[in-house]
Amino acid sequence: MKSFEFLSMKREEKPRDCGITMVLDKGLGLETAKSLMDISGEYVDYLKFGWGTSIVHEQEIIKAKVEMYKEHDITPYTGGTLFELAYQNNKLHEFFEEARNLGFPAIEISDGSINIHHNDKLNCIKRARQEGFEVLSEVGKKNPELDKELTIDERIKYMQEELDAGSSLVIVEAREGGKNIGIFDKSGNAKEDEIDYILDNFDGNKILWEAPNKDQQVFFILKLGNTVNLGNISSDDITSLETLRRGLRGDTLGKL
Secondary structure, eight states: OOOTTSSOOOOOOOOOOOSSSEEEEEOHHHHHHHHHHHHGGGOEEEEETTGGGGGGHHHHHHHHHHHHHHHHTTTEEOHHHHHHHHHHOOOOOHHHHHHHHHTTEEEOOOSSSSSSOOHHHHHHHHHHHTTTTTTEEEEEEEHHHHHTTTHHHHHHHHHHHHHHHHHHHHEEEEEETTTBBBBBBSSSSOOOOHHHHHHHHHGGEEEEEEESHHHHHHHHHHHHHOOOOOEEGGGGGGGHHHHHTOSSSTTTTOOO
Protein backbone atom coordinates (compact mmCIF):
# COMPACT_ATOMS: atom_id res chain seq x y z
CA MET A 1 0.00 0.00 0.00
CA LYS A 2 1.26 3.46 -0.90
CA SER A 3 1.63 6.24 1.64
CA PHE A 4 -1.22 8.80 1.59
CA GLU A 5 -2.80 6.79 -1.22
CA PHE A 6 -6.22 8.24 -0.35
CA LEU A 7 -4.98 11.60 -1.73
CA SER A 8 -3.80 10.23 -5.08
CA MET A 9 -5.58 10.22 -8.42
CA LYS A 10 -5.96 6.66 -9.74
CA ARG A 11 -3.99 5.57 -12.79
CA GLU A 12 -4.59 2.61 -15.07
CA GLU A 13 -2.33 -0.28 -14.16
CA LYS A 14 -0.08 -2.11 -16.59
CA PRO A 15 -0.40 -3.27 -19.26
CA ARG A 16 -1.68 0.17 -20.28
CA ASP A 17 -3.19 1.18 -23.60
CA CYS A 18 -2.71 4.85 -22.84
CA GLY A 19 -0.80 7.02 -20.40
CA ILE A 20 2.33 5.23 -21.58
CA THR A 21 5.72 6.34 -20.30
CA MET A 22 8.86 5.56 -22.29
CA VAL A 23 12.13 6.02 -20.39
CA LEU A 24 15.58 6.53 -21.91
CA ASP A 25 18.39 4.35 -20.57
CA LYS A 26 21.66 6.07 -21.51
CA GLY A 27 23.86 3.41 -19.95
CA LEU A 28 22.65 2.69 -16.44
CA GLY A 29 24.52 0.07 -14.47
CA LEU A 30 22.58 -3.09 -13.69
CA GLU A 31 22.29 -2.51 -9.95
CA THR A 32 21.38 1.16 -10.42
CA ALA A 33 18.71 0.23 -12.96
CA LYS A 34 17.36 -2.55 -10.74
CA SER A 35 17.13 -0.25 -7.72
CA LEU A 36 15.34 2.36 -9.83
CA MET A 37 12.83 -0.17 -11.16
CA ASP A 38 12.21 -1.59 -7.68
CA ILE A 39 10.88 1.80 -6.62
CA SER A 40 9.47 3.19 -9.90
CA GLY A 41 9.16 0.33 -12.38
CA GLU A 42 5.38 0.25 -12.16
CA TYR A 43 5.30 3.68 -13.84
CA VAL A 44 7.42 2.65 -16.84
CA ASP A 45 5.97 0.95 -19.91
CA TYR A 46 8.83 1.07 -22.40
CA LEU A 47 12.55 1.32 -21.79
CA LYS A 48 14.76 2.43 -24.68
CA PHE A 49 18.43 1.50 -24.72
CA GLY A 50 19.43 4.86 -26.18
CA TRP A 51 21.10 5.26 -29.55
CA GLY A 52 23.93 2.76 -30.00
CA THR A 53 24.78 2.45 -26.29
CA SER A 54 24.24 -1.31 -26.39
CA ILE A 55 27.38 -1.67 -28.53
CA VAL A 56 29.76 -0.30 -25.92
CA HIS A 57 28.62 -2.49 -23.02
CA GLU A 58 29.14 -6.21 -22.44
CA GLN A 59 26.48 -8.56 -23.82
CA GLU A 60 25.86 -10.23 -20.47
CA ILE A 61 25.13 -6.89 -18.83
CA ILE A 62 22.71 -5.90 -21.61
CA LYS A 63 21.01 -9.30 -21.42
CA ALA A 64 20.68 -9.06 -17.63
CA LYS A 65 19.19 -5.56 -17.84
CA VAL A 66 16.74 -6.64 -20.54
CA GLU A 67 15.52 -9.54 -18.39
CA MET A 68 15.30 -7.36 -15.30
CA TYR A 69 13.16 -4.79 -17.13
CA LYS A 70 10.87 -7.52 -18.45
CA GLU A 71 10.43 -8.85 -14.90
CA HIS A 72 8.92 -5.43 -14.11
CA ASP A 73 6.46 -5.76 -17.03
CA ILE A 74 8.45 -3.22 -19.04
CA THR A 75 9.14 -3.60 -22.76
CA PRO A 76 12.83 -2.90 -23.39
CA TYR A 77 13.86 -2.03 -26.93
CA THR A 78 16.83 -0.99 -29.02
CA GLY A 79 17.27 2.66 -30.03
CA GLY A 80 16.65 3.72 -33.61
CA THR A 81 20.26 4.71 -34.27
CA LEU A 82 21.28 1.07 -33.80
CA PHE A 83 18.80 0.01 -36.48
CA GLU A 84 20.03 2.75 -38.81
CA LEU A 85 23.62 1.58 -38.35
CA ALA A 86 22.61 -1.98 -39.21
CA TYR A 87 20.66 -0.81 -42.26
CA GLN A 88 23.53 1.35 -43.48
CA ASN A 89 25.96 -1.57 -43.20
CA ASN A 90 23.60 -4.14 -44.74
CA LYS A 91 23.55 -6.08 -41.47
CA LEU A 92 19.83 -6.30 -40.75
CA HIS A 93 19.84 -10.10 -40.50
CA GLU A 94 22.63 -9.99 -37.93
CA PHE A 95 20.91 -7.11 -36.14
CA PHE A 96 17.65 -9.00 -35.71
CA GLU A 97 19.49 -12.12 -34.61
CA GLU A 98 21.54 -10.26 -32.00
CA ALA A 99 18.47 -8.42 -30.68
CA ARG A 100 16.66 -11.74 -30.31
CA ASN A 101 19.61 -13.38 -28.56
CA LEU A 102 19.82 -10.51 -26.09
CA GLY A 103 16.12 -10.92 -25.30
CA PHE A 104 14.77 -7.67 -26.76
CA PRO A 105 11.05 -8.08 -27.53
CA ALA A 106 10.87 -4.80 -29.48
CA ILE A 107 12.97 -2.53 -31.66
CA GLU A 108 12.77 1.04 -32.86
CA ILE A 109 12.90 1.72 -36.59
CA SER A 110 13.82 5.25 -37.59
CA ASP A 111 15.58 7.26 -40.27
CA GLY A 112 16.56 10.26 -38.20
CA SER A 113 20.29 10.20 -38.94
CA ILE A 114 20.48 8.57 -42.38
CA ASN A 115 18.36 8.65 -45.51
CA ILE A 116 16.13 5.65 -46.06
CA HIS A 117 13.53 5.62 -48.82
CA HIS A 118 10.19 5.56 -47.07
CA ASN A 119 9.06 2.40 -48.85
CA ASP A 120 12.24 0.68 -47.64
CA LYS A 121 11.50 1.85 -44.10
CA LEU A 122 8.00 0.40 -44.34
CA ASN A 123 9.43 -2.88 -45.56
CA CYS A 124 11.82 -2.92 -42.60
CA ILE A 125 8.88 -2.46 -40.23
CA LYS A 126 7.07 -5.37 -41.87
CA ARG A 127 10.21 -7.51 -41.79
CA ALA A 128 10.79 -6.79 -38.10
CA ARG A 129 7.22 -7.83 -37.34
CA GLN A 130 7.74 -11.04 -39.31
CA GLU A 131 10.86 -11.65 -37.22
CA GLY A 132 8.63 -11.54 -34.14
CA PHE A 133 9.45 -8.07 -32.78
CA GLU A 134 7.12 -5.34 -31.66
CA VAL A 135 8.01 -2.18 -33.58
CA LEU A 136 8.02 1.42 -32.47
CA SER A 137 8.82 3.68 -35.40
CA GLU A 138 9.94 7.28 -35.34
CA VAL A 139 9.16 10.06 -37.79
CA GLY A 140 11.49 13.04 -38.08
CA LYS A 141 15.12 13.99 -38.61
CA LYS A 142 17.70 14.69 -35.93
CA ASN A 143 19.20 17.53 -37.97
CA PRO A 144 16.87 20.53 -37.40
CA GLU A 145 17.36 21.87 -40.92
CA LEU A 146 16.51 18.53 -42.52
CA ASP A 147 13.60 18.05 -40.12
CA LYS A 148 12.10 21.38 -41.21
CA GLU A 149 11.98 20.10 -44.78
CA LEU A 150 9.23 17.70 -43.71
CA THR A 151 5.82 19.32 -44.05
CA ILE A 152 3.19 18.61 -41.44
CA ASP A 153 1.15 16.69 -44.02
CA GLU A 154 4.18 14.57 -44.93
CA ARG A 155 4.71 13.73 -41.27
CA ILE A 156 1.12 12.62 -40.87
CA LYS A 157 1.26 10.60 -44.09
CA TYR A 158 4.43 8.82 -42.97
CA MET A 159 3.01 8.23 -39.48
CA GLN A 160 -0.13 6.60 -40.88
CA GLU A 161 1.80 4.45 -43.34
CA GLU A 162 4.13 3.24 -40.58
CA LEU A 163 1.20 2.44 -38.34
CA ASP A 164 -0.43 0.52 -41.19
CA ALA A 165 2.87 -1.34 -41.81
CA GLY A 166 2.80 -2.70 -38.26
CA SER A 167 4.17 -0.15 -35.81
CA SER A 168 2.41 -0.31 -32.46
CA LEU A 169 3.31 3.31 -31.67
CA VAL A 170 4.70 6.13 -33.78
CA ILE A 171 7.21 8.40 -32.08
CA VAL A 172 7.31 12.11 -32.93
CA GLU A 173 10.99 13.08 -32.98
CA ALA A 174 12.20 15.60 -30.41
CA ARG A 175 15.61 14.17 -29.50
CA GLU A 176 16.92 14.16 -25.95
CA GLY A 177 17.04 17.96 -25.71
CA GLY A 178 13.55 18.72 -27.02
CA LYS A 179 14.49 22.00 -28.69
CA ASN A 180 14.34 23.27 -32.29
CA ILE A 181 13.11 19.96 -33.61
CA GLY A 182 9.75 18.59 -34.72
CA ILE A 183 6.90 20.03 -32.68
CA PHE A 184 9.18 22.16 -30.46
CA ASP A 185 10.64 25.58 -31.25
CA LYS A 186 14.15 26.82 -30.41
CA SER A 187 13.13 27.49 -26.81
CA GLY A 188 11.54 24.08 -26.37
CA ASN A 189 7.98 25.41 -26.48
CA ALA A 190 5.39 23.21 -28.14
CA LYS A 191 3.96 24.33 -31.48
CA GLU A 192 0.37 23.90 -30.42
CA ASP A 193 -1.17 24.58 -33.83
CA GLU A 194 0.91 21.78 -35.38
CA ILE A 195 0.02 19.40 -32.57
CA ASP A 196 -3.68 20.18 -33.03
CA TYR A 197 -3.37 19.54 -36.76
CA ILE A 198 -1.69 16.18 -36.17
CA LEU A 199 -4.39 15.17 -33.69
CA ASP A 200 -7.12 16.19 -36.15
CA ASN A 201 -5.64 13.81 -38.70
CA PHE A 202 -4.13 10.93 -36.73
CA ASP A 203 -5.09 8.70 -33.81
CA GLY A 204 -3.54 10.35 -30.74
CA ASN A 205 -3.55 7.05 -28.81
CA LYS A 206 -0.98 5.73 -31.31
CA ILE A 207 1.44 8.64 -30.81
CA LEU A 208 4.36 8.60 -28.41
CA TRP A 209 5.27 12.26 -27.93
CA GLU A 210 8.93 12.75 -27.07
CA ALA A 211 8.85 15.26 -24.22
CA PRO A 212 12.16 15.18 -22.35
CA ASN A 213 11.66 18.44 -20.46
CA LYS A 214 9.34 19.04 -17.53
CA ASP A 215 7.56 22.03 -19.11
CA GLN A 216 6.80 19.90 -22.17
CA GLN A 217 5.41 17.11 -20.01
CA VAL A 218 3.21 19.62 -18.17
CA PHE A 219 2.00 21.06 -21.48
CA PHE A 220 0.90 17.68 -22.84
CA ILE A 221 -0.72 16.57 -19.59
CA LEU A 222 -2.73 19.78 -19.26
CA LYS A 223 -3.66 19.74 -22.94
CA LEU A 224 -4.39 16.06 -23.50
CA GLY A 225 -4.87 14.68 -20.00
CA ASN A 226 -2.81 12.37 -17.84
CA THR A 227 -3.33 9.47 -20.25
CA VAL A 228 -1.14 11.07 -22.92
CA ASN A 229 1.78 8.91 -24.11
CA LEU A 230 5.15 10.50 -23.33
CA GLY A 231 8.68 9.41 -24.21
CA ASN A 232 12.38 10.15 -23.90
CA ILE A 233 11.85 10.60 -20.18
CA SER A 234 15.08 10.69 -18.21
CA SER A 235 15.55 7.85 -15.75
CA ASP A 236 15.87 10.59 -13.11
CA ASP A 237 12.39 11.91 -13.93
CA ILE A 238 10.21 8.78 -13.68
CA THR A 239 8.72 9.68 -10.32
CA SER A 240 8.52 13.36 -11.24
CA LEU A 241 6.43 12.58 -14.33
CA GLU A 242 4.15 10.21 -12.42
CA THR A 243 3.42 12.90 -9.84
CA LEU A 244 2.59 15.30 -12.67
CA ARG A 245 0.21 12.72 -14.14
CA ARG A 246 -1.51 12.36 -10.75
CA GLY A 247 -1.82 16.06 -9.99
CA LEU A 248 0.66 15.86 -7.10
CA ARG A 249 2.77 18.86 -8.15
CA GLY A 250 1.84 22.51 -8.34
CA ASP A 251 1.99 22.43 -12.14
CA THR A 252 -0.97 20.04 -12.39
CA LEU A 253 -2.56 20.17 -8.92
CA GLY A 254 -6.29 20.79 -9.27
CA LYS A 255 -6.03 21.07 -13.06
CA LEU A 256 -6.74 17.49 -14.10
